[in-house]
Amino acid sequence: MKTLLLKLEPLIWFMFGQGILIGTILLTGWILVVGVLMPLGIVDPANLDYMRARELATASLFGVIPLGQLILAALLVLPLWKGAHHIRSLLVDFGGGERDGIVGGLLYLVAIVGSGMGIAAVVGL
């Protein structure tokens, strides 16, 4: 497992990099509005009713580029890779050096599964 991980480290680190950079930038607005302001009623949830949500989610640029879905996919998938990678290094930092192969593999599996679900959901819109 460790050798497989070793081979894919560059790709994993690249995904982590996008996760922390683009993920953080995209997540902030989403958490602020959908996660905090609307549930607290500061912003009226009706502004994001079903029709509005779909409209945003399926918005496209010049009718060609599915911008809404692309941003949504990034928002769903990228944070998972930052999460998986950082939990892995956290566990290594707490003496998990030997088991890193298995633990790392599992975490990235979760990220892959999550990515699959995310992309499936976005495509299914």
Place this chain on the structure above:
Amino acid sequence: MEITRHDIVIVGGGGAGLRAAIEAAENNPTASIALVSKVYPMRSHTVSAEGGAAAVAREDDSLELHGFDTVKGSDFLGDQDAIQYFVQEAPKELALLENWGCPFSRNEDGSVATRAFGGMTTKRTWYATDKIGFHMLHALFQQSMRYKNIVRYDEFFVSKLLVDDGVCRGVAALDIRTGEYEAIVGRAVILTTGGGGKIFPFTTNGTIKTGDGMALAYRAGVPLKDMEFVQYHPTGLPGTGILITEATRGEGGYLRNSKGERFLVDYDYGVGNKAELGPRDMISRAIVQEIEAGRGLSGPYGEYVHLDLTHLGADTINAKLPFVRELAKTYVGVDPVTDPIPIRPVVHYMMGGVDTDIHGATEMPGLYAAGETACVSINGANRLGSNSLTECLVFGAAAARHAMEFSQGSSNGSDAALLAQVEEEAGRVENLRGRKKGGEKISEIRRELNAVMETGYGVYRQQDTMQAGVGAVAQLRGRVADLRLEDDSKVFNTELITALELTNMVEVAEVLAVSAAHRKESRGAHTCRDFTTRDDENYLYHTMANHDPAGPRLGKKDVVLGKWEPEERKY
């Protein structure tokens, strides 16, 4: 007792040792080269060199000019054949160093930049901002890692040369980490262990500069040459003795006395219009005279003068002298951009050393030496700044070539005889370890030795203090045999190593004292108040000191003169 056999054994992992190892390994890929060092090679004191390394580089320069500067700088005591060979090989060696990755500072056109240095008529000192020694040592060390036939013995202390029917065949080395002795045997040995500045209290040298190689050769019966010539670098920080490179003056720094005068210009100290860029011995003497004339400043660590860089501006200082700025701020709390640095002359280099010929060979077959340990004598009575690093490269390589040649032609000698010597040496040192019955304390003897050397053999010397010094050091040599050691442990016993180093220091100091006391003239770094002129009729020779239980026996060796006749040394 382990015995390991190699083709050649190199003692000392600094500039000269690493260059020798690389030369031997490169030319003989099948040969096995032992590199024995008492510290990890990247800790060797070469690391602290700052200014630069000299070699002809510019169009307006010539080998002839570099040669003449070196001869004149040596006050005509340097062997002119060796100097000729040195200046001729220098550019090739520094180019090789550059090819191995040394990050030299550059000109606009991408070629290596050169700067002015003391006693040099043109700019020929290749530099890497102000950390040439550090960059050179690391480039050499990393380059040496490329050769699998270099076998490193890190943190092994060599306490005895193994001599078998007159031929040097290896070393008895104490593995500091385990406390066990090992016989590291080869068909030739090269000593590259550097100088012995720590016999003086106030020196730029690190604590590992205890003259081990010189003492090893001396005890083995090989003469030490010109030991009386000790270079005082004009600019060292008071208290710590940390070196402030001559490059500060090369880049235009001024020396000022307490009245702010540029005393090298306002008064005549024989340096003419070179002023701050005169040779080191003259500038050090000028500073001492300024202090004695009452125009010095006083501080917690004695009298000093100012090295003023403020007019160079922050950009030049940060670009060319960043390490100097860091040192001044860290160790004397002065920022050279805004305030002058307190400096005073400090022991820096020993021109003398193990007597070798132009190939690095000593009188004893199979024993070679290079670098500050050796005295090929290209430096004579005073070394010009930035010649030393190049000397390490040129003669490190030369010694390696000739040592390999010698080793190919000679037989192995009997392991039994060599092992017997190592066993005997191991026994001797084992008695020393944790020797509670001694009456002398290491730090006490070191302090006394330092005091004797400071009073007797400073920038200005005179017969009475030197004669007194000879007696005092001889007495110390007797007392150092009666050391009391607290630490009886086997592993990493640094007290035992310090005791062995102290013995080396006392022996080297005695040779220096006797050699200095006999030279009744003023030449280069050896300046007497009672014999103020240079006396070429009676003293134009190399002082040779041979080991003798009663004390060093002096002899003479002719200076190899050449196209430059000794003349009055005026700048």
Place this chain on the structure above:
Amino acid sequence: MSSTNTGEAIPPTQKTIIITRFDPDKDEVPRKQEYSVPCEDNWKVLDAVNFIKDELDATVSYRWSCRMAVCGSCGMMVNGEPKLTCKTSLKEYGDRVDIEPLANFPIVRDLVVELDGFMHKFEAVKPWIKRAKEKAEDKAALHDTKLTFSQSTEELGNFKQFSMCINCMLCYSACPVVANEPDFLGPAAIALGHRYNMDSRDEGNAERNEIFRGEGTVFSCSFANECSEVCPKNVDPAAAVNQAKFEAVIDWAKGLVLPSPSSGGSN
């Protein structure tokens, strides 16, 4: 007795220096020993340790040499932080100074740690100028008659910072990954490899990047940035490691697109 530049004398202050002692033949586990030392005002931590060795207890063992922060031998943990003791002023500490051997290294004796592990990683990154062509036919690259390579000040600037490493190993003591992954190459070794990768005279990038992606990979680094915080020569190894990651990704991607001929051979 030392004094400020204005001359009035400052008396030494008495400080308690706690030194970790360990002799493999005598002690099972490292123990602490306290010494009371009269410390001068401008002393560095190393001066206090030297005073103890010379005057109080000659059996204390530690490494030091240049006392001007350029040889890198005297790295120790001072009050829990990796420091170069020859550069750290005693004034920064109260009257109790706890000196331990460098963290994350096996102890040989007292304050002396085992360096072979580090040296092995050091040599693993092939820290030397590698040229594709041997010297002879390499003349074109050399600068006319002076047989040196031509290198602009800007090219020199690309790697100069990473070439300032004095191998003091403080970054290895500060790095959490070194503490938990023994085969991680470590900050200084990667910075050195990166230094050669960034040197315009070197052509060994491919080989070194392979090493960076192999065992003890640069990707183990979790960018704690502690190595750059403790580095006494601001080499900024964290920058080197993360730049090396960036290069390794590009190299890896290139490897997928156009499988390059294996560049083994020249050592």
Place this chain on the structure above:
Amino acid sequence: MAGPAHPHSMAPPKPARTRAAPPQMPSTWWNTPRMRTYLLFDATGIIYLLVGFVAIRMIRALADGPVAWQAAMQSLENPMYIGFHVLSLISVIFVAVRFFRLFPKAQPPSIGPLKPPPGPVIHAALYVVWIGVTAVMSLALAGVIF
């Protein structure tokens, strides 16, 4: 918390000549302010993973139709979710601040002929992009724009 440091980390390739298993100081590297910040930074990984999955749940609900979407939005009003999302907001900001501080350092001196802009410029650019995108997305989600 952290177990003792790995007994043989940095162990020499050949066993130490002094003893089979040389001891090592138990290193408590983690209890300094900088290291606690770093560990917290890594710990936000858990938050990112969970936020990601919550978002996936929301979008799957959107795909299932208006009733599912409405229920999903309703479920976010549960105080547990609100607490979690407030914590996520803090985490995201904390990550941004530390990551943007370190990001310029990781830029290679040159990408081919291009020279990345100096540190502070990258630093400022990152903040501008982050705040800009957050503003646009927030306004969009809140129905103010688009």
